[in-house]
Amino acid sequence: xxxEFSIVPLDKGTHLSSSVAKVLKMVxxxxxxxxxxxxxxxxxxxxxxxxxxxxxxxxRMMEDSDRVITTIKIDDHRGRTGRLAGKVEAVxxxxxxxxKT
Amino acid sequence: xxxEFSIVPLDKGTHLSSSVAKVLKMVxxxxxxxxxxxxxxxxxxxxxxxxxxxxxxxxRMMEDSDRVITTIKIDDHRGRTGRLAGKVEAVxxxxxxxxKT
Amino acid sequence: xxxEFSIVPLDKGTHLSSSVAKVLKMVxxxxxxxxxxxxxxxxxxxxxxxxxxxxxxxxRMMEDSDRVITTIKIDDHRGRTGRLAGKVEAVxxxxxxxxKT
Amino acid sequence: xxxEFSIVPLDKGTHLSSSVAKVLKMVxxxxxxxxxxxxxxxxxxxxxxxxxxxxxxxxRMMEDSDRVITTIKIDDHRGRTGRLAGKVEAVxxxxxxxxKT
Numbered sequence: 490x491x492x493e494f495s496i497v498p499l500d501k502g503t504h505l506s507s508s509v510a511k512v513l514k515m516v517x518x519x520x521x522x523x524x525x526x527x528x529x530x531x532x533x534x535x536x537x538x539x540x541x542x543x544x545x546x547x548x549r550m551m552e553d554s555d556r557v558i559t560t561i562k563i564d565d566h567r568g569r570t571g572r573l574a575g576k577v578e579a580v581x582x583x584x585x586x587x588x589k590t
Numbered sequence: 591x592x593x594e595f596s597i598v599p600l601d602k603g604t605h606l607s608s609s610v611a612k613v614l615k616m617v618x619x620x621x622x623x624x625x626x627x628x629x630x631x632x633x634x635x636x637x638x639x640x641x642x643x644x645x646x647x648x649x650r651m652m653e654d655s656d657r658v659i660t661t662i663k664i665d666d667h668r669g670r671t672g673r674l675a676g677k678v679e680a681v682x683x684x685x686x687x688x689x690k691t
Numbered sequence: 692x693x694x695e696f697s698i699v700p701l702d703k704g705t706h707l708s709s710s711v712a713k714v715l716k717m718v719x720x721x722x723x724x725x726x727x728x729x730x731x732x733x734x735x736x737x738x739x740x741x742x743x744x745x746x747x748x749x750x751r752m753m754e755d756s757d758r759v760i761t762t763i764k765i766d767d768h769r770g771r772t773g774r775l776a777g778k779v780e781a782v783x784x785x786x787x788x789x790x791k792t
Numbered sequence: 793x794x795x796e797f798s799i800v801p802l803d804k805g806t807h808l809s810s811s812v813a814k815v816l817k818m819v820x821x822x823x824x825x826x827x828x829x830x831x832x833x834x835x836x837x838x839x840x841x842x843x844x845x846x847x848x849x850x851x852r853m854m855e856d857s858d859r860v861i862t863t864i865k866i867d868d869h870r871g872r873t874g875r876l877a878g879k880v881e882a883v884x885x886x887x888x889x890x891x892k893t
Contacts, residue, residue, distance in 0.1 A: 738847055738850075742843060742847070746839055746843070749839075749866070749868070753868060753870065757869065757870045758867075758868065758869045758870065759866075759868045760865070760866065760867055760868075761865070761866040761868070762863075762864070762865045762866070763863070763864040763865075763866075764861070764862070764863045764864075765850070765860075765861065765862040765863070765864075766859075766861055767850070767854060767859065767860050767861075767862070768858065768859045769854065769858045769859065
């Protein structure tokens with residue numbers, strides 16, 4: 490399944506790149522395929538592995554912060570994999586042109 | 591922590607009350623405190639129990655559907671409990687009036 | 692349409708009831724039907740009025756904060772109204788029991 | 793501000809690339825800078841232009857569908873622009889390495 494998530498501490502002020510970097514370090518090491526976007530991180534994998542990673546990232550953020558908002562969106566399509574690239578390519582194919590990605 | 595979630599199948603058409611009812615039956619039996627709203631379900635509890643419940647609900651929906659979108663929003667405030675009612679009451683207290691809840 | 696929204700400032704620390712109260716005051720005065728939950732506010736109405744209200748609330752929060760995260764979820768079901776109460780009642784009817792709301 | 797959105801019809805089944813393509817055609821023509829990801833579309837611009845675009849996309853989807861779920865997440869950071877690329881680069885700079893984007 491595809492899972493987009495973001496983890497936002499409420500007591501670290503407006504500059505969050507250091508906080509996000511701590512999370513991304515864990516994502517990058519996890520072995521799961523992922524993409525970092527300007528609005529969150531998208532990972533692909535099975536429920537157990539993905540959720541264990543997000544829990545680990547959330548707990549890491551809670552070490553530095555007293556209140557954290559974590560949002561998770563799951564798109565689970567039976568039998569499908571390779572969707573980090575595949576979903577975008579399917580849209581480009583319908584339109585017959587490259588989009589900004 | 592407080593966790594709002596919704597589980598939406600994409601191949602069940604526009605009438606989802608039966609699908610939602612299957613999920614709510616599991617939530618109601620879970621023993622976790624919860625509130626059903628017109629836009630989702632809010633539960634309060636620790637990560638392991640809440641996420642095990644949401645996984646169970648998501649998997650139940652996948653039995654009937656080939657594609658499911660599940661959204662989860664976590665508000666984790668260190669040391670706080672009783673927030674299903676408490677957060678709303680705190681806002682009413684600031685305003686000095688009852689709001690529609 | 693039903694619209695759930697929440698507006699979170701990132702530089703106001705972990706206690707947000709005063710900030711939320713400013714927003715709810717505007718919602719309560721808007722004339723739109725709404726429900727305040729522990730995870731957000733749900734309003735019912737047409738796109739123009741609902742979005743004008745959310746913009747007004749977001750701009751109010753930006754007066755006090757340098758960075759604000761606003762999330763909006765729209766459930767638009769053609770021809771349907773009265774869904775703030777109706778969606779919950781439909782689920783209760785399927786289950787044949789009252790749920791926690 | 794940065795705005796991520798996704799527009800999901802509930803009565804079009806599990807294959808949504810044609811529906812998404814109609815929306816992306818409008819985004820691509822809008823003149824706003826954007827990125828298509830596997831989980832949504834991220835645009836950068838001012839409230840009025842971005843929300844007019846999303847309304848137009850939502851209404852387009854409602855022409856083909858009786859029920860549509862649209863989610864919108866706004867990250868508004870006073871005085872900042874160029875954040876579609878800038879936020880990702882800031883995280884990479886902290887980590888001192890390229891991430892998957």
